[in-house]
Structures are given as structure tokens and as C-alpha cells.
Amino acid sequence: MTDEVKVAKMTTAQAIHDALDLALAKDPKVLLFGEDVSDPSGGGVFHISEGLSTKYGEHRVRSTPISEQAIVGAAIGAAIGGYRPIAEIMFMDFFAVAMDQISNHAAKLRYMSGGQTGVPITIRTAAGAGMQFGAQHSEMLEAWVTHIPGLKVVVASNPADCKGLLTAAIFDDDPVVVIEPTLDYWVSGPVPEGEHVVPIGKASTARPGSDVTLITYGREVKFALEAAETLAGEGISVEVLDLRTLVPMDERAVLESVARTRRAVVVHQAVRRGGLGAEISALIHENLFGELEGPVVRVAGPNTPIPYAAELESLFVVDSADMVKGVRKAVQQTR
Amino acid sequence: MTDEVKVAKMTTAQAIHDALDLALAKDPKVLLFGEDVSDPSGGGVFHISEGLSTKYGEHRVRSTPISEQAIVGAAIGAAIGGYRPIAEIMFMDFFAVAMDQISNHAAKLRYMSGGQTGVPITIRTAAGAGMQFGAQHSEMLEAWVTHIPGLKVVVASNPADCKGLLTAAIFDDDPVVVIEPTLDYWVSGPVPEGEHVVPIGKASTARPGSDVTLITYGREVKFALEAAETLAGEGISVEVLDLRTLVPMDERAVLESVARTRRAVVVHQAVRRGGLGAEISALIHENLFGELEGPVVRVAGPNTPIPYAAELESLFVVDSADMVKGVRKAVQQTR
Amino acid sequence: MTETLPQRTPDKETLARMFELVTAINLTDERFRTLLSSGRARSTYYSPKGQECISAAFGALLRPDDYCVTMYRGLHDHLAKGVPMRELFAEFLGRVTGTCKGKGGPMHVTHPASGLMVTTGIVGSGLPIANGLAWAAKLSGTDQVTIVNFGDGASNIGAFHEALNLASVWELPVVFVCQNNRYGEHTRYEWATSASQVAQRAAAYEMPGVTVDGNDPVATYWAADEAISRARSGGGPTLVEAMTYRFWGHIFGDNMRYMPPEERKAAMDADPTVRYRNWLLEHGHLSEAELASIENDTLAAIDDAIAFALDSPPPGPDELYTDVYSETVVPA
Amino acid sequence: MTETLPQRTPDKETLARMFELVTAINLTDERFRTLLSSGRARSTYYSPKGQECISAAFGALLRPDDYCVTMYRGLHDHLAKGVPMRELFAEFLGRVTGTCKGKGGPMHVTHPASGLMVTTGIVGSGLPIANGLAWAAKLSGTDQVTIVNFGDGASNIGAFHEALNLASVWELPVVFVCQNNRYGEHTRYEWATSASQVAQRAAAYEMPGVTVDGNDPVATYWAADEAISRARSGGGPTLVEAMTYRFWGHIFGDNMRYMPPEERKAAMDADPTVRYRNWLLEHGHLSEAELASIENDTLAAIDDAIAFALDSPPPGPDELYTDVYSETVVPA
Ligand SMILES: Cc1ncc(C[n+]2csc(CCOP(=O)(O)OP(=O)(O)O)c2C)c(N)n1
Ligand SMILES: Cc1ncc(C[n+]2csc(CCOP(=O)(O)OP(=O)(O)O)c2C)c(N)n1
Ligand SMILES: [Mg+2]
Numbered sequence A, B: 001m002t003d004e005v006k007v008a009k010m011t012t013a014q015a016i017h018d019a020l021d022l023a024l025a026k027d028p029k030v031l032l033f034g035e036d037v038s039d040p041s042g043g044g045v046f047h048i049s050e051g052l053s054t055k056y057g058e059h060r061v062r063s064t065p066i067s068e069q070a071i072v073g074a075a076i077g078a079a080i081g082g083y084r085p086i087a088e089i090m091f092m093d094f095f096a097v098a099m100d101q102i103s104n105h106a107a108k109l110r111y112m113s114g115g116q117t118g119v120p121i122t123i124r125t126a127a128g129a130g131m132q133f134g135a136q137h138s139e140m141l142e143a144w145v146t147h148i149p150g151l152k153v154v155v156a157s158n159p160a161d162c163k164g165l166l167t168a169a170i171f172d173d174d175p176v177v178v179i180e181p182t183l184d185y186w187v188s189g190p191v192p193e194g195e196h197v198v199p200i201g202k203a204s205t206a207r208p209g210s211d212v213t214l215i216t217y218g219r220e221v222k223f224a225l226e227a228a229e230t231l232a233g234e235g236i237s238v239e240v241l242d243l244r245t246l247v248p249m250d251e252r253a254v255l256e257s258v259a260r261t262r263r264a265v266v267v268h269q270a271v272r273r274g275g276l277g278a279e280i281s282a283l284i285h286e287n288l289f290g291e292l293e294g295p296v297v298r299v300a301g302p303n304t305p306i307p308y309a310a311e312l313e314s315l316f317v318v319d320s321a322d323m324v325k326g327v328r329k330a331v332q333q334t335r
Numbered sequence C, D: 001m002t003e004t005l006p007q008r009t010p011d012k013e014t015l016a017r018m019f020e021l022v023t024a025i026n027l028t029d030e031r032f033r034t035l036l037s038s039g040r041a042r043s044t045y046y047s048p049k050g051q052e053c054i055s056a057a058f059g060a061l062l063r064p065d066d067y068c069v070t071m072y073r074g075l076h077d078h079l080a081k082g083v084p085m086r087e088l089f090a091e092f093l094g095r096v097t098g099t100c101k102g103k104g105g106p107m108h109v110t111h112p113a114s115g116l117m118v119t120t121g122i123v124g125s126g127l128p129i130a131n132g133l134a135w136a137a138k139l140s141g142t143d144q145v146t147i148v149n150f151g152d153g154a155s156n157i158g159a160f161h162e163a164l165n166l167a168s169v170w171e172l173p174v175v176f177v178c179q180n181n182r183y184g185e186h187t188r189y190e191w192a193t194s195a196s197q198v199a200q201r202a203a204a205y206e207m208p209g210v211t212v213d214g215n216d217p218v219a220t221y222w223a224a225d226e227a228i229s230r231a232r233s234g235g236g237p238t239l240v241e242a243m244t245y246r247f248w249g250h251i252f253g254d255n256m257r258y259m260p261p262e263e264r265k266a267a268m269d270a271d272p273t274v275r276y277r278n279w280l281l282e283h284g285h286l287s288e289a290e291l292a293s294i295e296n297d298t299l300a301a302i303d304d305a306i307a308f309a310l311d312s313p314p315p316g317p318d319e320l321y322t323d324v325y326s327e328t329v330v331p332a
């Protein structure tokens, strides 16, 4: 950020609103639709799009029936027809009803057409546990979408990146899944005013360090920073790498950092088995095996559905204490 | 296999038919349904269930509309109502239209009900490339389902295991996804006659060896054995481990073998990024880091959709030459 | 009860039973909202207030062994199907004494002993599962009926369509109960739904479809009776659309700004519990003493159940790992 | 053309155009099946033979800038929408000169220049995408129409329902064309579908629905004309159900044992291409010379295109990695 850029304090919800507002203003081809998004239906279930249909018209900011296949399908068609639609799928668990449009169509139409029909859509979705919404409204399912060639996937850890990554997603020529940690909607932070783009594919060093690299994304970055602070007190210097983009992943940044620290911990809320942490772990071992002090440590959700009771849910969710343990384990390992 | 068991030569399709026939005969609670499965509609698109509706009645072996959500949903409901339904989803790519029933319901209802409503269903599905069926009829999507707690997942590599694992799946009290490599339907091999159960959760050593462990499953086992044969000629002794069950994985067998050989190659047809190979790689590194000669090598599909042209499709599909290369790479690595 | 339409009156026992159920739903909802606003308990809560007569009518007709599938807005259905209040409320509050040990929560209440088989949080997803339960009953040769409750918004999702078609071609003993409260979350019916009435969609499946005033327990009772009898006697499925209104918006805490205040006021002025009570009294079906006794007994039961729930402990940490598979515990 | 129904006759140019299209589909299918049985080429092939009049009727009406979405059984729609034969056949044979460089194949033919926007292999999944194309046209203020073709079996899948509802509430310029060939794969219509006619499902969306004899190009032409005109003039969507039959079963190589031989014979005896040709001749719309000239020209074009396809090379190995993203090449 240069000095000229004004910064305002905003919640993540406001930052997203801002990104949507600016994108709709900039390009008449940008559309926003999904359940409840227009003003007569409250401007979105989290009130994120409040005011936008009044400002840009209900033909551009439009509430839909509860029909996720129809929503994603319409986004795909409109994209092929020349638009840049942003489709909102209220919770990521509901990807399950629209996976065919997402995987078999949005992701593959460019390839199957030999490059003729790109699908520049953005799919925004709220995800993550911690609200006692139970097993069907709390999942992080990035592992499903990162395994689908043709999709890009981003997850921001703070309001500014939320704005910047969403803006990049909207103007990207490929389908981008934007995962928004639900609980973060009410978290605030400094956000650059005016157009703000965080390029897709670039990780960010949330905290520099030298003993171990903690690689994570989304809501877990905050807790990783807390963990790093705690560990600094124990004399352990943790570098926190915020991936920001999951596909295409900034492998260079990951490998450069781990090559320096020689130790890595990968953290995510999603369940451990087959989570994205496995991919990152494999990647690091494949590239840096001889330089590591020990194996990459994974800190992730247990292999269970997400329970309702607050006490169990908070056990399910990876927190900074879990990360502290993971880092200590990584540090104890020496060749 | 004891001496008493008679063995017959069968195709995989016949072995599956046999398993279904025996299960339907054994337990009146077993049901089979899906598109085209009954005799008036040809006994299944691969003719696997031919004769079964005539033998057991169309109330038990029933053709359905093209409605995958309704198919899996009906299986779940009937299971909760006391039955053991086998639902057929013609190709695994079509899981995309039924993921909500599979992930949000079949997998979670036991947990969400605090153990009251188990869902003893079997979902059979054909998967894999090689028939020029294009990007939407060829995918191996085991990474999606192995990431869902509550599901079990099996993939057989030969007709006998196909029969045995399917039988185990049908009589298992949890939802089991049975992935059947499409091209293998026409491959034949020896199959035990009468009831034959291959327990869920047990890997099998397809070929013993001492220099490197090649871990794979499904159709790739055949090619792994070819690769092992080729490599034997070069003086490299490859142990081929056929996982058979992906969840719950036989981690003991994997770790025991790799602890001996100190080198591992993981192979699957599914695309590399976020594939199950990453999980297996992470698992091995986490447990055996200090004992490995080098990092686990992954041999997997490229991160692309599946192309139609035969020449490209065969490039996409991992074959024994790719495995040979992978093993050579693993063997060259020394600490 | 709808004064303009002459209709049969159910017997006194039925009328009383429906009043018991309506009262239980109405008072539970009142208590719950107070409990949550006071901060004494936390729960994800989708108030069913306004829709109580629909559940009461079906509840008065269904047998304990009939199956019921419902959804996140399900408290009224749970109570009417006979899920015991103590376990039910404990589940809402995430306690180990709950129907599901606190692991499911309000969106996933299950209680097979009272035939409450599935509560889902995914719009429309209960319908295909209800077919399976109905199929099981049909295969077993019992005369159990399955009902599945869902909203007007759910009539636009794919699962609705697939389920109604399958139920029709397989002639399943299932009743599809659309509780049309005119909104799907914050979106008005007309904005989302191309059919003037959901019931008219039944014709697409050559299935009987009927729209009834869901705030009139007597009218709903007869519509439910016809549909249940049809299913029970092998006549196949029915789509029943019961017109109603949500008093408290989508979820507890909803600002309800998208609901025109006059519309909401009109609905609340015609509170179906109050209307039914007055009607019972005016027509001499139940005396003030009888009504008050039902109310007092219900209130006592609710207070007992709430106290039970509040006093119950949360599930222990090991519960995180159980019930994932049929085998006792899975490794974390 | 249906002798019992008096109807208007389109002008000669239109009749000739439809005959050209019917002929192109009919002869291409013949050539393809020969090519495949002879082993000279390999392709996944879903013969559209029997259904040619439907595509021809729509093809005669649609403009090049109108959008078309179709499915695996799509050759007839591709040809009728004007996808050039050379590139089309090359795509079927997986050659780099194909519409999609051989990467899509028959199930995924795309040719935006002729308005052929999507071909999908997933039953019913084209419908929601067609809505999006129609929405784009509506937003852009053009009068482009989108048509989407699908089978009778597709009318039972969730995407069908969601798409028709959305098209209706958004008043989209789209025509849903159900080619009812009485089978979904090997399953008879009645076994799977609860509506006597698919068109009757339109009422569930308050959308006009019409059933027409899809083997009668003239009848289909007028039904298509009405639906397309409605969409073009802002009148919203229509569901057109065209009754037809598949001569060669589901996929090339199908044993067709599930199709009663008499039924198939009756359909083949009434070959719609032959009937149309005879009718044109008998009623003096086109002379034998004119018809034969069309046939000869078509055959020459087909033979040229097949030779072109057969002579074309497969895509080079690098093509595996391109077109995954908008950036040129992704790492493997
Ligand atoms: C597939 C799916 N999409 C979206 C949601 C989010 N959601 C929860 S309730 C609801 C509204 C449902 O409306 P309706 O069916 O009318 O039931 P009501 O809440 O009015 O009782 C929505 C959109 C969901 N749970 N599932
Ligand atoms: C979602 C999905 N389920 C199943 C299939 C397998 N399948 C391919 S074609 C077909 C039959 C479709 O019948 P219909 O819609 O009538 O079209 P037709 O083939 O008769 O032209 C089926 C079941 C599929 N491609 N997609
Ligand atoms: Mg509603």
C-alpha cells in the first residue's frame, strides 16, 4: 500500500460490500445474484448486499429461488453470454446440491470446448464452524473444490484481503470460488478505500519468523498469529504464511519459507483426512525432504461431522492452543 | 482361500452379479435399485443385474427415474426403515448431482442422531477413464468421498475382490461407496464361488518386494504389477500394496511395508492435486520420516479435466511406464 | 372452523388433542424466545409460531409408528409427533440428555421411538428420504404412513421434483406437507415461485394436490385425514399445501424488515391458537375450565422440561468421536 | 403434414431448408454408423436417427446468433444449428481440427460462431445454463432466443425443475425442447415418469406447454415458431414436447432387447425423413429433381467432411495441459 491509499476500518462484511459495490460500478457486465441478495429480500442473509439492488437495479442484483443448481447454471450461462456473474451460495455445505454445475460445467467448459467458452464467474460462499449451526451449515469444503481442475479457490484471513481477493476473483477470466469464513463477517480491520486488488496466486507472510513455518489460510490465520505470539514467549520464532489463494497455490512462497525454517506446520479447520493439508504436506516433502528437520505436522479438524453442542463444536475447531502444540511438536523433531 | 472353496473364472461384471445375487438370496432386506437395473430395462446399462429382478421381484430390484438425489435419498430412507439398499449411480461423475444426499445425509445421519439412525447403504458406481467417454463420464472422485467422515470407501483391483468387497459393503452397517473401475467390467480372473467376503479395512500385498513399496488401488494395481515385473528385470524389487479399502485405510499395512522398504510410491488415476495420494504421502512422512531414504513419490493424473481424443486420454491415464519412472525416481533417492 | 365453509366437526377427543398440541407448540415457542432473549440459554432457533395448527392436525391423526421427516423449522412437528419434551428441549440446548446427545441440535432432531426419523437443515432434502421410509413400509407390508414437512421455498429445489415424481411412479404411502408461510428466508413467495399455489404442482406428477387454510386446524385435519387415509390404504402420495404465516421471521434475531408490518400485524391479530381457543369455547366444544386445565398442564410440562434441559450437562468430550461409524469410536 | 390435421404450409424455401437439414442428419447418421461398424473410426455415438425433424424445424427458424444448448445425443441439433460439418465430424473423431480440438468429443461439441454454446453429457444439466444465456441476452437487450434440447428422461431430474421455475419467474427468452423418444437409456417412459406427457409439467410453472408430433416437421415447425416468437418478443419461456423415437437405441452398440421389436419396426416403417420426402413430392412442394439435388449435395458435403476428419491429425500432447485456465498452460 502506498501512502496515497486511504484506509478505513471495516468489518469483513462491509469490505465485501465495498468490493461488490465497486465492481458493479466499474463494469456493467458484473452481476450479483443468489438467495435473498436484493433489497426487497433484505439485501442478503448477512445483509452484505444491502443497498446494491437499489443502486444498480434488480436486473443486476437479483434474488433467486432456493435452487442452487439454477443459480450456478445461470451464472455459467450468463458468463458464456458475456457477463461476469457473482453467484452467492449461502453456505458452503450447499455446494453439495450444486456440485454438478460447479464441477462438471463451470470448471470444465473451457477445457471441453478447446478454449472457446471460458466461464468468468465468481462463487461466493460462507463457511466454517463456530456458530452452533450444526453438521450441515458449518463445513469448510475447500478439499472438494481444490481437487477440481479448472477452478481457482481463494480464502481471505482479514477484511482487506477479502475485498482484494474478491475483486480479483470478479475480474478473473476463470471460475473462482471465494470462501468467506462466516464468523469473520463481524470481524473488523483496516481496509483500503477505492479499488483494491489482491492478486490471485500470491501468499502473504503474516508474520516473519525463523524456526518454523506455519502455513494456513482463512480464519485460522488470526489464531496462528496468537499462537506465534505465545510461542515467541517460549523463544520459538514462527513464520506465519497466509496462503490466501489455494488454487493456484503460491508454491514458491511455501517452499522458500520452509527451506529457510526447515520445519513446517500446516493448519486448517476442515477434517484432516484428505484435507488440503495433505497436499501441502506432500508438496513440501517432495521438494524439501533432505532439508527438513522433521516431517510436516498437520493440525486439522478430527475426522468427524461437526457437532452442535458448543462444548463439542469448540473441540472440533482447531484453535491457537492446538497450533501451539503442533509447533512444539515440529520443533522437537530434529534429524 | 481354503482348498474347499471352488474357484471359477469370471469377469468383474459377473463377479459383481454373483455378489448381488447371493446377497439378495441371503437377506430379504437387501434391495437393489438405480437407473435401468431391472430386467424390463435391460438389467443395467452394463447388464450386471440381468436376471435379478426376474428372480427376486421388481419390488426388490427396481429401475428408477433419472433422479440421483431421489435414488440416494430413497436408499437412505429405506435403510433407516430397516433395509440394506444398494443404490447404483451409473458413473461416479454423477455423484455431483447427489452429493447432498451422500455427504449431508448418508454420511452424517448416524452422528447427527447421536447414533440412533445408522445408514447401512451401499452406493455402487463405475469410474475411471479409458473409454473415450470424455470429461464428464470418466472421473475417479475418491478424494471427494474419502474426505467425508461417516462414509467408508472401497475399490477393488480384481474380480474376486470386487465380489468380496461388495459383499462386505452390503452387510456393513455404515454407508459404503463401492467404486468399480469401468474398464475392469470386462476383465476376468478367478473368483471364489458361493459367499465370499473381503473384509473392509484390510489391504493386500499384491506382490511382495524389498526395495520400494508401490501403494495403489483399483485398476492401477494391474499396471503396478506389470511395472514391478519390468523393474524386477532391472534388479529393483517392488512390493505392490493393493489398498482395497480407502476408508478406513489399512494404515498398519502401509506403514509396515514402507518401514521395511524405506521407499514409497503412491499411484492413482485421479488428478494429483488434492488426490488421495497426498493423504497417503502425508501419512507416511508423519510416521516414518526418519526411516525413509527419500520423499514419497506420487504418480497421478495431471491437474486437467479428462480429454476425449484417445491420444490425449491415454496420456492422462497413469500407466505402467509412468509407474516405472516413479519407482526409478524413488530408488535413486538416498539419504 | 372457517366460518364461511360448512364442514364436519371432529369429535371432542380430537378437538381436545389438537388444542393440546397447539398449546404445547404455542407455549413452548413463547418460553423459548424468552429463554433466548434473556440469555439464559443459547440455541439456533427457527420459530414455528403461526404454523402450529398444521402440525397439530397431522399430529392428531398420525400413529406413533408412522414416520415423520421434517426440517430446521421443526419444533412444532417434533412436538406434534410426540417427541418427549425433556429430551427435545435438551437437544435444542445441546445437552447430553437430548434426543441426539446434543450432537444434532435443533436442525437435526431424531427420535425413532416417536417416529421422528429425520430433521434436516438442507432445504428440500427430506423429501427423497421420506420416499425411502415409505418404500420400506410398503415393502414390509405394514400400513405405516410417512409424512414430510417442508416450506414453500423448498418447492423450487430439485429434490422436491425428483421426490414427487418417484413417489408417484412407485405409488408410495407418503404425504408431502408444504407449510406455505409465504417466505423462503427473506424472499417473498411470488419472487421465487412460478406457481400461484404450490399444490398445483401436484398435477405434474398426476398426484392429488390440495391447498388448505393451515391456520384452521379443523380444515387442515380433514385435508390431512384424506391424504393419510389415501396413503394408508395403498392409494399413493398426496401433496398438501397448508397456507400459514411465520410470526417471528426466519430465524431468532431476524430484523423482519422485509415483512410488511401490516401483513405481519394482520397475521398476529388472527393468532391461530387464540382463534381456535375462542372457537372451541364459543361452539361449546370445550369449556373454559377444560381449556385452562390443558394450558396449565402443558405449561407445567414445559417448565419441567426446560428445567430438565437447563440442568443437564453438555456431552462429554469423547462424544466428539463416537457415532461416526457403527464401530464404537474412530480415531481422531 | 399430419394428414388428419389441417394446417398451414410453410413457404417453399422453409420446406426446402427443413429437407436439407433432415437429409443432412439422416445421411450423416447413416455414414457414421457405417464408419463405426467398419472400424475405420472410433467414437462414442448416440444416434439421433428418428429425431431429425425436431432439429430441422427449430433449425429452420433460429438465427445464427440465437443460442442452442444440447446434449450427448446432439448431432442432429449441431447440424441444424449450423455447426460446420468438417469441424463437427473431426470433433466426433477426436481430431485437432475439431470444433474443440478433439478435447470435448461428441458429448461436448461447442461452436459459438454458430450459436452452439454448450453440449453436456449430464442429463438435464443444460437447462440451468440455457437460462443464463437467455438472461444475458435479455440484459443486453438483444432479441436473441436460447433453446435447450433434452430428453424425456431428463424431465425427472432436479435441474429440469429448478430451471423451468427460474425461467418462468425471470420471464426468460428460452425454449425448453423435450425430445420425447419414449426411453431414457433402457427404461421406458412410463416406468420413470409420472406425467402422461412431459408438456403437462409446464403448468407447474405457469408456462405454456405444448406436445407436438416431432416426426412431423411441419407441425413441429409451427409449434417451434410460436415458442420462439414468444421468447423473441419478450413473452417468456415455453416448454415444447416433441414426440419421437430413437431408431438405434441408446448408444452405438446397444442390443436394444428392451425395445419391443414391433414398436421399433413401426417407427422405422414410418421413417420421418422418408415420410417428409414423400409428402413434399406428393404435394408438389419440391420436385424429384430438387430433392435429389439436395440429397446429392448433402452427401457430397458429408463425404468431404468425413474425409477431412479422417485425414486430420489428433491433438498434440501439449493440448492435454492447455485450456484448463485462461492462462495459456498450467503445470502438470
Ligand atoms: C439447499 C439449501 N439452500 C439454502 C439454504 C438456506 N436456507 C435455510 S432456510 C431457507 C428458506 C427456506 O424457505 P421455506 O422452504 O419456505 O421454509 P421456511 O423457512 O419458510 O419454513 C433457506 C434458503 C438451505 N438450508 N439449504
Ligand atoms: C445425471 C445423469 N444421470 C445419468 C446419466 C446416464 N445417462 C445418460 S443418457 C441417459 C438417458 C437419458 O434419457 P433421455 O433424457 O430421455 O434422453 P435420450 O437419451 O433418450 O435422448 C442416462 C440415464 C447421465 N448422463 N447423467
Ligand atoms: Mg417458507
Ligand SMILES: [Mg+2]
Residues within 6 Å of the ligand: D151, D152, D153, D179, D180, D181, D182, D183, D184, D185
Ligand atoms: Mg429419451
